[in-house]
Amino acid sequence: MKKLIIDMDDVLVDTSPKILKIFNALNNTSFDATFFQKTDFYTFTALPQFQTLHTKLSEAGFFRNLEPNEHSIEVFNKLALKYDIFVVSAAMEFPNSLEDKVYWLQKHLPDLSWKKMVFCGDKSIVKGDVMIDDHMKNLSGFEGEKLLMTAMHNHLLDVPYRVHSWLQVQEILL
Numbered sequence: 001m002k003k004l005i006i007d008m009d010d011v012l013v014d015t016s017p018k019i020l021k022i023f024n025a026l027n028n029t030s031f032d033a034t035f036f037q038k039t040d041f042y043t044f045t046a047l048p049q050f051q052t053l054h055t056k057l058s059e060a061g062f063f064r065n066l067e068p069n070e071h072s073i074e075v076f077n078k079l080a081l082k083y084d085i086f087v088v089s090a091a092m093e094f095p096n097s098l099e100d101k102v103y104w105l106q107k108h109l110p111d112l113s114w115k116k117m118v119f120c121g122d123k124s125i126v127k128g129d130v131m132i133d134d135h136m137k138n139l140s141g142f143e144g145e146k147l148l149m150t151a152m153h154n155h156l157l158d159v160p161y162r163v164h165s166w167l168q169v170q171e172i173l174l
């Protein structure tokens, strides 16, 4: 079986809406996701007039009750019949997220063994045949086939291997 590496935030999990909601609440703003189709999210939200989100993301519970990305669970379960899937999350950035992420995976993917859950720092050590991620910092050093999942913060990246949805992932990999 080919080894498939799948990310959590903004790939399996619909994380951006909560991040945007908290950003707006902290800063008394009302930006919606479409604004960031033409404006780089990280550059914009790092402007000095805005409060940083880092403290909120570091809180226990932030990653616990997020919704799955549309069709992610159904397509994951189909892919699991054909691929050896590892869920790989750079969770060490937020140590309090570890328990939340295990909880989330056990709730939404109850058949996924703990041996297939990989929480790490730098993903450049990860090897496999296919990687689905929303960050170029994770994909760029990967030696296999890459798929960049469209997310609020990556619209401006020009890459030939972008996918916009899990249904598109299904078309490509099944």
Ligand SMILES: [Mg+2]
Pocket (backbone or CB within 6 Å): 007, 008, 009, 010, 011, 133, 134, 135
């Ligand atoms: Mg991610």
